[in-house]
Amino acid sequence: DTAVSQTPKYLVTQMGNDKSIKCEQNLGHDTMYWYKQDSKKFLKIMFSYNNKELIINETVPNRFSPKSPDKAHLNLHINSLELGDSAVYFCASSQDRDGYTFGSGTRLTVV
């Protein structure tokens, strides 16, 4: 069983569209995250969420919104996609002081 799974693995879409990336973890972790990795491999935190608190990185445009239907899921919705949104998006989860477990990533290409 995959610990952190995200779908789709690849997403190609046109500018202006709205898209979602799904993430599920079966580790029982209490906190989930979304990271964006750009073409220079820089990993940047976008959101972290547990059942008590959503922390949003202040540099993330409000076109991006996380939605968590339950503790095991944290989906990423993106409205009005722009060329600069092209990147690899990673979902991750953690518990207490444990290391993060990352999903396999979603490569988003906006054309």
Next chain:
Amino acid sequence: GQSLEQPSEVTAVEGAIVQINCTYQTSGFYGLSWYQQHDGGAPTFLSYNALDGLEETGRFSSFLSRSDSYGYLLLQELQMKDSASYFCAVRDPSRQLTFGSGTQLTVLP
């Protein structure tokens, strides 16, 4: 905020030892982590130091000096499969990780 510095590239030969340094500036520090990422893959957790000193896990060791805001990852008996990007990351009080820009390690035969 948090900022981390690590070398962009390191090259070494199989069987050698390599050290990847990381210095950081933080507004809140709960520990230093290291992650490995192969091309096209996901970052995978290697180690975590919350206290000063050396942590050893097989061929990999990680060191932290909080007074110097400095840590390093030591890879011994390098193998070709160790060629990857290595990221140091600082954990803040909210448990979020801020990552360095990564060090591309190339292991030559």
